[in-house]
Amino acid sequence: MKYSWILIVLVVILAAVPLFMVQGSEFGGSDGAAEEAITEINPSYQPWFAPFWEPPGGETESLLFALQAALGAGFLGYYFGYKRGQAKAAASK
Template sequence: MKVWQKNLILLLLVVVIAAVPLWLLPNAEFGGADGQAEEAITELNPGYEPWFQPILEPASGEVESLLFALQAAIGAGVVGFVLGRITKKSDRKGQD
């Protein structure tokens, strides 16, 4: 099997994994861990006050999601680049 065929299969699997929950549960609320943690803390200790406040508050939830996705994409790019460099270096050493 060629590399582009493997990549296409992996891409299709990613799309299916992302789309199936949205298709099966169209009205479900997909909340993040931050909201669940806040609820748990409030339930355990109703008088809890955070230690500090955010320096910069995003304008909306969409902007916050965008920044989070951008951060994840940059991190994935860095990890992919480093793994690619490590793999390429080990291939080069085996040919010498």
């Protein structure tokens, strides 16, 4: 049990250290970086597509991204658990 707590603390430290190492940085998305790079190369470029809906804020966009990741992880967990159950059932016959 003590080993588990040590691992949990190490994982938390590993996740938190990068947040404190880079102070005052802006974590932008790849869409914004691509738009800036294209505008630098060709200032007269006009985008040929625009999103039909933009979230009201960065927090909402982060929430939707996290929800998408959680749903994907849930689906993968269900799939692998289902396949493992099938394998156990086939082995017990």
